[in-house]
Amino acid sequence: MSDSFTGTRPDLGDSPSRGRFRVGREHPNYKWVVLSNTTLGMLVVTINSSIVIISLPAIFRGIDLNPLAPGNVSYLLWLLMGFMLASAVLVVMFGRLGDMYGRVRIYNYGFVAFTIAAIATSFDPFQHGGGAIWLITWRVIQGIGGAMLMANAAAILTDAFPAEQRGMALGINQVASIAGQFLGLVVGGALAEWDWRAVFWVSVPFGVIGTIWSYRSLHEIGRRTPGSIDLPGIVTFALGLTALLTGITYGIQPYGGSSTGWTNPWVLAGILGGVALLGVFCMVETKVAQPMFQLTLLRNRAFALSNLAGLMSSVGRGGLQFMVVIWLQGIWLPLHGFSFESTPLWAGIYMLPTTVGFLAAGPLSGWLSDRYGARWLATSGFLVTAAGFVLLIAIPVDFQYLWFVLILFGAGFGMGMFSSPNTAVVMSSVPAAQRGAASGVRGTILNSGLAISIGVFFSLMIVGLSRTLPGTLGAGLRDQGVPAHIADQVANLPPVGSLFAAFLGYNPIKELLGPTGALDQPGVHGDVLTGQQFFPHLISGPFHAGLVVVFLAAAVMMLVGAVASWFAGDGRARPEAEDLVPAAAPLAETPSPGPALTNGAAPAQIGGNGIPAEPAASNRHGTPAEPAEPNRNGTPIQPAESNRDGAPARPAESNGKPTPAGPAGADGGNGSDADGSPAETHPRTRDR
Numbered sequence: 168m169s170d171s172f173t174g175t176r177p178d179l180g181d182s183p184s185r186g187r188f189r190v191g192r193e194h195p196n197y198k199w200v201v202l203s204n205t206t207l208g209m210l211v212v213t214i215n216s217s218i219v220i221i222s223l224p225a226i227f228r229g230i231d232l233n234p235l236a237p238g239n240v241s242y243l244l245w246l247l248m249g250f251m252l253a254s255a256v257l258v259v260m261f262g263r264l265g266d267m268y269g270r271v272r273i274y275n276y277g278f279v280a281f282t283i284a285a286i287a288t289s290f291d292p293f294q295h296g297g298g299a300i301w302l303i304t305w306r307v308i309q310g311i312g313g314a315m316l317m318a319n320a321a322a323i324l325t326d327a328f329p330a331e332q333r334g335m336a337l338g339i340n341q342v343a344s345i346a347g348q349f350l351g352l353v354v355g356g357a358l359a360e361w362d363w364r365a366v367f368w369v370s371v372p373f374g375v376i377g378t379i380w381s382y383r384s385l386h387e388i389g390r391r392t393p394g395s396i397d398l399p400g401i402v403t404f405a406l407g408l409t410a411l412l413t414g415i416t417y418g419i420q421p422y423g424g425s426s427t428g429w430t431n432p433w434v435l436a437g438i439l440g441g442v443a444l445l446g447v448f449c450m451v452e453t454k455v456a457q458p459m460f461q462l463t464l465l466r467n468r469a470f471a472l473s474n475l476a477g478l479m480s481s482v483g484r485g486g487l488q489f490m491v492v493i494w495l496q497g498i499w500l501p502l503h504g505f506s507f508e509s510t511p512l513w514a515g516i517y518m519l520p521t522t523v524g525f526l527a528a529g530p531l532s533g534w535l536s537d538r539y540g541a542r543w544l545a546t547s548g549f550l551v552t553a554a555g556f557v558l559l560i561a562i563p564v565d566f567q568y569l570w571f572v573l574i575l576f577g578a579g580f581g582m583g584m585f586s587s588p589n590t591a592v593v594m595s596s597v598p599a600a601q602r603g604a605a606s607g608v609r610g611t612i613l614n615s616g617l618a619i620s621i622g623v624f625f626s627l628m629i630v631g632l633s634r635t636l637p638g639t640l641g642a643g644l645r646d647q648g649v650p651a652h653i654a655d656q657v658a659n660l661p662p663v664g665s666l667f668a669a670f671l672g673y674n675p676i677k678e679l680l681g682p683t684g685a686l687d688q689p690g691v692h693g694d695v696l697t698g699q700q701f702f703p704h705l706i707s708g709p710f711h712a713g714l715v716v717v718f719l720a721a722a723v724m725m726l727v728g729a730v731a732s733w734f735a736g737d738g739r740a741r742p743e744a745e746d747l748v749p750a751a752a753p754l755a756e757t758p759s760p761g762p763a764l765t766n767g768a769a770p771a772q773i774g775g776n777g778i779p780a781e782p783a784a785s786n787r788h789g790t791p792a793e794p795a796e797p798n799r800n801g802t803p804i805q806p807a808e809s810n811r812d813g814a815p816a817r818p819a820e821s822n823g824k825p826t827p828a829g830p831a832g833a834d835g836g837n838g839s840d841a842d843g844s845p846a847e848t849h850p851r852t853r854d855r
Contacts, residue, residue, distance in 0.1 A: 200384050201327040202336050204377065205320040206343045208278065211373045212313040213347030215285075216250055216617070218355035219306075220492065221511040222366045223247075224672040225359035230291065230298030235667060235678055240420060242299040243667065248416055248618050249303050253310030254317060255614035256408045260401050261318035262607020263459045266392050270319040270326070270603050271385045277315025278381055282374030284309035289367035317344075317610040322602040325594045326389035331537055337594060338533015338587025342526060345586055348488065348617075349522040349579075356512035392600045394457035401459055403448040411441025412615060415622035419629065421661035426633040427626050460604050469596040470605065472735035473589050474612050476545065479728035480585055481616025483552065483721045486624040487578060489670075490717050491518060493628075494564070497669025498707060501699040502565055511672040520572045524579025525586075533587035541588030545732035548584030551577060553725035556718040564707040564714075585732065592735055624717050625666065631713025632662040636706065643705045644680075648691040653683050665706070675702050 219226065223246065227234050234243040265273040288305040291298050321337060328336045358365040414437025422431035429435075452458040465471045495517055496510035505513055532544050555578030562570055590609070597605040641658030645651055657679050668675040676696045680686050686693040695701055 198327040201323055204381050205324055206340050207377050208316045209320055209340055209344040210347045211370055212316050213344045214351040214354060215370055217348045217351030218366055219246055221352045221515050222355035222359035224511060225363040229363035231294050232299055244416055245303045248621060249306045250310040251614050251618045252412055253307045254314040255611050255618055256405045257311055257314040258318045258610035259460055259607035261315045262603040265319040265322060265603035267394050269387045269391060270322050270389055271387050273315050274319040274323060275381050277312045278378040280312030281309055282378055284312060285367055285370035285374050289364050318607040319603055321594055321606040325602050333595060334533045334537040334591035337590040338530050341586045341590045342529030346522050346525055349518060352515035352518060356515040360512055390600060397455050397457060397459040399451045400448060403444050403451055407441045407444030407448055410437045412618045414438035414441060415619055418622050419625040419663055426629050426661045461601060464597060467596055469592055469735045472731040473592040474608060476728040476731040477589055478612045478616050479724040481613045482620045483724045484582060485617040485620025486717060486721045489624055493666060493669050496672055498564055498703040498710060502703045507674045508672055520575040521579035524576040525583040528580045528583025529587050532584045536588035536591055541592050542733060542736060545585045545588045546729045548581045549725045549729035549732060551581030553722045555581060556722040560715050560718050564711050627717045627720055628713040629662050631716040632709050635712055636662055636709040639705060639709055647696050649685050653685045
């Protein structure tokens with residue numbers, strides 16, 4: 168039943184009436200319920216962000232579409248980036264909405280949207296282009312649900328855990344998030360071997376379980392910050408980031424006589440237009456009364472530099488993921504007896520050392536950051552990862568797998584060392600009321616980094632290949648009997664075709680020579696050309712030249728991240744950034760203007776002369792509360808009452824102006840918010 172005065176449902180704690188398996192928000196185990204549910208949410212979202220990377224060949228075969236045919240590359244790109252783009256663009260908005268309307272509420276909606284989209288995606292009724300459009304549409308909707316989950320998971324965790332355990336909790340959650348991106352490769356490859364629809368089916372039971380579990384077990388315990396929706400900010404940010412990320416991604420497609428599309432007017436328009444719209448967004452946020460994102464947070468050195476470090480880590484991690492997949496599928500696995508068609512599955516399996524390294528370091532680094540601070544851990548993690556990128560350049564293309572395992576494990580370990588402390592710094596450096604928005608910014612940074620990595624690293628690899636691949640490929644084709652004019656024509660095709668063929672598990676030479684009919688001509692050694700050795704041996708030299716460019720760029724990004732992490736500080740939560748309300752004391756959103764209410768107490772009875780008829784209440788120890796002070800017109804204000812933990816409640820407002828705060832407020836704070844502004848003085852009701 169509801170409290171007769173506040174309208175909020177009483178918190179029954181561990182009352183049997185709540186159900187045998189439900190844990191009240193004040194139960195000491197509630198925080199572990201939050202951790203387990205949000206970790207499940209982050210795991211299924213991030214697995215789905217990468218699950219299609221390895222399974223794309225099976226998906227395109229299932230809908231009978233050749234993604235490398237002219238005009239079909241856009242389907243390939245949007246299946247790759249649709250989920251990431253939707254989650255990157257909308258996560259800040261959903262973080263802000265969580266601050267306003269309840270983080271658990273938006274989180275629950277996210278589970279529902281994610282699950283519905285997973286069901287719809289797995290029942291694609293179309294073939295060819297229609298089938299691709301169906302998948303892309305529902306993948307975008309699934310990304311919207313993922314954005315709701317990602318925007319609020321870290322904020323819900325931060326609300327539930329005390330500062331001394333926050334790094335550990337966020338570390339476990341972040342480990343699940345990053346590990347999910349690598350596990351998605353294995354899961355996608357394994358399920359695609361059975362049925363391409365299973366790639367999408369697998370999310371359905373987890374989504375249903377997560378939805379029911381979150382609705383039944385999670386409670387709103389963070390305070391809400393009432394406000395209006397910043398529509399101009401939402402529109403300019405969404406359009407700007409979409410245009411920017413789309414332009415960067417389409418930069419990998421050839422244009423004119425160039426092997427890339429960075430001179431394409433549409434690509435330039437997307438990038439420049441996106442930057443301009445993001446500039447307009449910044450201007451809008453400084454003008455509106457209640458912005459989607461408080462730009463003043465960027466003046467917070469720990470918040471700004473930690474997010475910069477997170478961007479460097481995300482872009483570098485995406486580069487490692489995509490480039491190593493191509494390395495394994497296009498060269499190493501075929502050289503060691505694997506057919507091109509089977510390489511997607513085995514590439515995911517052979518990348519598992521990265522996941523193992525991350526899982527080993529993530530929880531440990533979170534625990535250590537709670538005790539010793541984040542600076543050394545985060546900085547060292549970047550340096551270890553940078554060393555891993557350099558070592559990947561040093562080994563031969565046809566490497567000994569033991570060395571490869573050790574390097575991938577080390578790179579994953581370094582990422583884990585950084586990730587958990589970085590998350591704790593970001594979430595502990597902002598006021599409690601802005602944690603949803605801060606979590607949204609962090610999610611946008613991470614998802615944008617993965618989308619950016621597609622454009623950046625594929626472009627760098629294409630540039631590296633274009634220097635030597637045409638001559639090497641042309642000579643190799645002529646040596647196997649391919650007519651010179653066909654060999655030269657194929658050799659001068661943009662390298663992106665060969666990259667995507669290897670990336671999709673196709674036989675690159677079949678894709679290149681098939682349309683020309685050269686494989687059927689007399690004197691052409693078709694069996695040699697389409698065998699498992701010809702293309703890997705041929706491309707090894709040019710590919711290594713591309714790897715040098717790619718991994719050196721990634722190493723530089725890691726060094727930038729190390730510097731940013733060092734200057735961001737050690738991440739110990741500042742007193743003013745702590746919860747303004749204890750985690751065990753949930754608050755409802757601010758009531759509409761009217762008689763002041765304090766923590767579930769009944770309003771004072773007002774006599775006909777406008778003077779309260781009730782005396783000031785006493786606290787739970789029986790000591791009378793301080794007498795009410797008169798306001799400017801001489802009538803006493805609503806007397807302060809104590810809340811259930813014995814601390815005095817916040818004073819009510821009088822005549823539109825706050826009365827003196829006196830001692831610490833009900834939350835144990837000092838009367839001011841973490842950003843230095845006065846703390847809220849309007850009354851709030853408490854969910855019981």
